[in-house]
Every structure is written in C-alpha cells, then in structure tokens.
Amino acid sequence: MLAVHFDKPGGPENLYIKEVPKPSPGEGEVLLKVAASALNRGDLLQRQGKYPPPPGASSILGLEASGHVSELGPGCQGHWKIGDPVMALLPGGGQAQYVTVPEGLLMNIPKGLTLHQAAAIPEVWLTAFQLLHLLGDVQAGDTVLIHAGASAVGTAAIQLTRMAGAIPLVTAGSKHKLQMAEKLGAAAGFNYKEQDFSEATLKFTKGAGVNLILDCIGGSYWEKNVNCLALDGRWILYGLMGEEDVSGPLFSKLLSKRGSLITSLLRNRDKKYKQMLVKTFTEQILPHFSKERPQPLLPVVDRVYPVSEIQAAHEYMEANRNVGKIVVDLPQ
C-alpha cells in the first residue's frame, strides 16, 4: 500500500509517498481502508523528530482517518461489518491506504457528513470534548477562554462550549480568524497580536475572570492566563506552541487565585481510556452532528489536499494559515 513517509527528521521537503507493507488486523482489531485522514500539529512535530509515536504505534503519520471497514481481525465482537463507513482515532498510521484500529476506537459517521468531514472529527473533537468535560468539568454559565480559537481544536471547543451552555471567548492572530470563531459561536474574540487578551477578558467578565482556559500555547501566555483566571479557575495546558519555559512567579500568582493547572495529552493515553472517551463522545456528542438537528455541530474543513501534495499541506499548517482542519485525501 502507499503511505506518507520520511527517512530523516526535518522539513516538509523530506515527506514522500512510499510503497510499504499492508498491515493485518490483530486480536480485536479492524482493518480500515482509508478514504481520508487529516493533519495535526503532532504530525509536524513527529516529522521534525520531536514527537515520536508511543510504544507499539505505527511510525506512519496520521492520528485519525475515515474510510470503510475492509477486514475483521480475530475476536471482533460483531459491532462492525465489512463495508461500514467509519472514522477512527489513531495513535498513528492514518496517512496510508490501510490502517489497523482496535474496534473500540471506531465511530459511525454522522448522517449527512462526507468522508472528508468525518476525517476532520476524531482527534480534535475528542480532544476538545475531553478538555472541556472530562478534565475541565465545564458548567452552564461558565466563561471559557479558548486560545488559538480558529485552530482545529479551537473550532470544535467553541461549539462544544456553547452546547454546554457556557460562554466561549477566544484569542487568535487575525481579524479573519476572529470573525470565523465568532461565526461558530464565540461571544468575543481578542487579537493577541494587537491587544492584551488578559485585560480584554477581565473587561468582558467585569473583573471576575474566566472559569476555564484551554491553552495550547504555554510559556508565552502564562502570566496573562493567570491574570485573567477566575478564583478557583481551571487552566488546562494541552500544547506548547508558544514557549516551553516559564520564568517568573507562576506558583504564587496561581496560588493567589486557588487556580488549578491541569495538563493533557491524548495520544499516549492507554487503549482503555481512549475506548471510554470514544464511547462517551459517541453517546453524548455524535448525534448532534446530524443535519436533522436545528443547530448541528460542524466539523470545519479548511482545505483538502491529495496525499501526493502532503508537503504543501504541512507547509500550509506550519504557516498558521488554516481555520479548522486540513484534510488529506487517499487514493482509492
């Protein structure tokens, strides 16, 4: 089969399409014939040699995929049959014509969505759901500050925050991105390049601060985050696109707010946790993507690249140009 490959860590120019052996499904696994995958920041980091796949995971890039069930491994419980259209959360391997998936990490594709839209759901929607509900315990009426509001995770988090009856505020680096975030439901957006988001957030909340911060930036934002965190607020760190280091009185400032700092990584969670997450998301959230709902959830797809243009797809993400997901189409 064909798969995205690189021989040594480095820039997008190292990526190429290579013929590799087709995998076989093991115990309790399904073989998925991939129609589409989507790009994640984790792919960029892995390509740079900074984010190796967890033990046992495929070294092929791709943390999610959509397609059709092609083969059932031994011991499958009968939940899926050959030909079913599905989408999957993966620890790697999605940017190939076939990938094996534990059957508990597959999801039905919501009615009315295309395979390209489905490929844009697993990694970022499960992440946003996990951050808001399982870790952040979001409550109706909470105010939630979502950094990189037009990122793929951000576009999902805005919609899920609204669905929870909470109020999403966002930061982003351009007027266009802020407008897109507001269209998806953000109550207000702040351009971090032009204004102090912390002061703007305090102004919006009349000095109270936000109950929850979803932060994929890290070091460069720490002081502003703590400044606009409400008393007893939760700050969830799930990415480090800003600086990795922190200098200054983080602990004393956080303590004065009785704030909680929680960190999260989905990829290296064990299979049992991921299966619980997929099951909970399938029951509670997936039906809300149906076009039959009055205000259906929307997987935001910025662009679709054929896998032969994988270098250009990486360059586009690296240049921070996307709003929502970059989907990669696989040859059938």
Ligand SMILES: NC(=O)c1ccc[n+]([C@@H]2O[C@H](COP(=O)([O-])OP(=O)(O)OC[C@H]3O[C@@H](n4cnc5c(N)ncnc54)[C@H](OP(=O)(O)O)[C@@H]3O)[C@@H](O)[C@H]2O)c1
């Ligand atoms: N922990 C987990 O389990 C998990 C799972 C999935 C994703 N993630 C993380 O979530 C983050 C978002 O992923 P994604 O796929 O949604 O990203 P994405 O769609 O590529 O969007 C990222 C956006 O972040 C903004 N940004 C980049 N560098 C920045 C900086 N130094 N300061 C402020 N803003 C910056 C840019 O938008 P602007 O133009 O607005 O600056 C960029 O377009 C990544 O860090 C990723 O690693 C973590």
